[in-house]
Amino acid sequence: MGPRTIGAIPGWAQYAGTKPPSGKPLDLGHDPARVRGLEASNEAAERDSPAGSAHAAARTAVTSLKLTDFRNYATLSLSLDERPVVLTGPNGAGKTNLLEAVSFLSPGRGIRGARIDAVGRQGGDGGWAIAAEVANGDGAVALGTGVMAGETRRKVRVNHAPAGSSAAFLDHLRVLWLTPAMDGLFTGPPADRRRFLDRAVLAIDKTHGTRANAFERAMRGRNRLLAEPAPDSRWLDAIEAEMAGLGVAIAAARREWAGLAAAMLGDAEAAGPFPTAVIALDGTLETDLGHLSASAAEDAYHRRLRDERRRDAAAGRTLAGPHRSDLIVRHGPKDMPAETCSTGEQKALLVGLVLAQTRLVTRLTGETPVVLLDEIAAHLDETRRAALFDLLTELGCQAFMTGTDAAVFAPLANRAQAFAVAGGTVHQE
Template sequence: MIIARLSLTDFRNHAAAELVAAPGLVALYGDNGAGKTNILEAISLLAPGRGLRRAALPEMVRDGAAGGFAVFAEVQPGDDLPPVSLGTGIEPAQPGRRVVRINGAAAAAASLGEWLGVLWLTPAMDRLFVDTAGNRRRFLDRLVLALDPRHAQHGNRYVAALRARGKLLGDPGHADPQWLTSLEAQLAEHGAAIDAGRRQMLAALSAELARQPDTPFARPLLTLVDSDGAERAVPSSAAALKDLFAARRRIDAAAGRATAGPHRDDLVAAHVATGRAAARCSTGEQKAMLLSLVLAHSDCVARARGQRPVLLLDEVAAHLDPPRRAALYHRLANQGGQAWLTGTEAALFADMPGPVTRFAIASGRIVAG
């Protein structure tokens, strides 16, 4: 998957910007605050979800603009497929409503995943293994989404049913048992699909990581656990989840929330070589394991879809020693597809193997070369 042309209008600090990129590596360099990460965020909005910052839509509008923004890209989804135009943004009259267009026609945001896969790694993700379980679930679900766009629909419907069930349990005197049973059936159906998607993703990631024993980056061992920290060895069937929710009605009513289910699961990791939990590893080891995960996931998508996703690597090069930096560049250049990287200095990208598209970013101004 290749982004051949990217246009931004009133997005963050970019009033009007256009970038034309080739396959391979794309290097964005400039001072902190110049707008490099904003470009990566714009690309991330061309996939389903809330983007790499998970920001509210009005926050992305350039200061002083009329109240809307637009992101447009011309994408080459594969060698044997024609180019497709993807666009998203908001209009001043409806600042809370995201507009999506595919080849000029209105479309649902979930449809973007059928044309473009995007995966990112940002400094904010460095604490993933010591962060909340919720952030790790979101990270895992983002990986699943790149392979199966339907995963977002299951997630949205699961959350909607979960909220409706919680509202009913909070008013037991007026709770309709039949409606409660119906909601729990929906939870079970979509929860089982969510669990299956996560398990398939972890199995695929583990297989890819095992194929790369000589990688210079630390490899993680991944496990899905429940809210009590016990390994989830058995897949969650719809029937089992339905029974679980029915059995925990009183517990959940007293707690004011659903205390068990896929929304309470967690992703844990350990350093393969040492067996140490990722949360107890050094910061450098955690970053290396996270990078291994992102690269393995790129391979998973390429193997499953026949199309490598666009990689967005924000300030990754600055945190690697020269040998590992060279190894990363070599791998990205040889695997095909397109990877966008940011850094504060052009020197960080001087030894990149070609082809390389380079842009200097300064206060919202973009200069090719």
């Protein structure tokens, strides 16, 4: 891949989407041997495959999607092939609901971040179900999820057998998405960018979500203890030790993703339709890992948590840790912060990031992700729309795209399968 460093910005662990001729190796914040091993494994698979080309990655595609009492669908059964899926119809018809259903075949709460008890069909008993057949490099797998009426915890099934958690889906399918709610990603609060960052990490590291959830639980426990008049210092120390280990692991995984994503961004054409992004991680732990070993960074964070107990108690929350980090994005060619770019430029930067993530997942896993692009035509001019369609075809991924105007997707022609959505019904065109 050959990424290179750029000038350091104090306080940031920075990575570039371009490759200045500095001649210095980029500190990726990850185990290079692991990455080389992943790439070597995939390169060997490509050489041994019948295709024997750079496009030898296995295609992953949802080939069947069945819904029961999900959003505005009482029942629905769709048969699909590996091509991109175009869903058109008026606002409120249920196009995004279909994308949301696919997004539930991954860890988390889907593209809307909805509560599990909020997605059942209005007028139903509260229960809902999603069943899908997925074709991938291992053949075919049946994935399912849903909740029973009166329950609040969703069940997960793989090949009709119960799975421990939704993280099990990542062994068979990786889902990426871009929605209108993310249009304000660069101008919104850091929490939105952390969520974007951590979902990106999760796509290449299935244990990242487990670590992040464990850190949040430990931090809540620490905050509760600090609120007590005389908290047990030994108990606090044990919780802080756990937080330190988890926090450094989270930061290290983010650094690894940032370095790899920068390489993917650097591989893109500088003069292409989607501007190259320069990404940076703004966080204490991420920065510490640039010059400290993981063990030393863990010790430093543990000491800081202990030293700042009084301050955190007064604030009512923990003020230092990976939950305070931020993802910083700049428009590479213009060398300006993404938040000051025009609406169209911000959308183009977002699309470029999602395309880079698609390439990264494909390279590291040997299988293409499924990509959800809700109202993708918004803020993209005709040239960029056509370029996006061509790039999706080149990447070989199954992309679900929605829009109100079918004519917008005309350049795809027979490269996609098209469906009309209206009032909870879906018809192939």
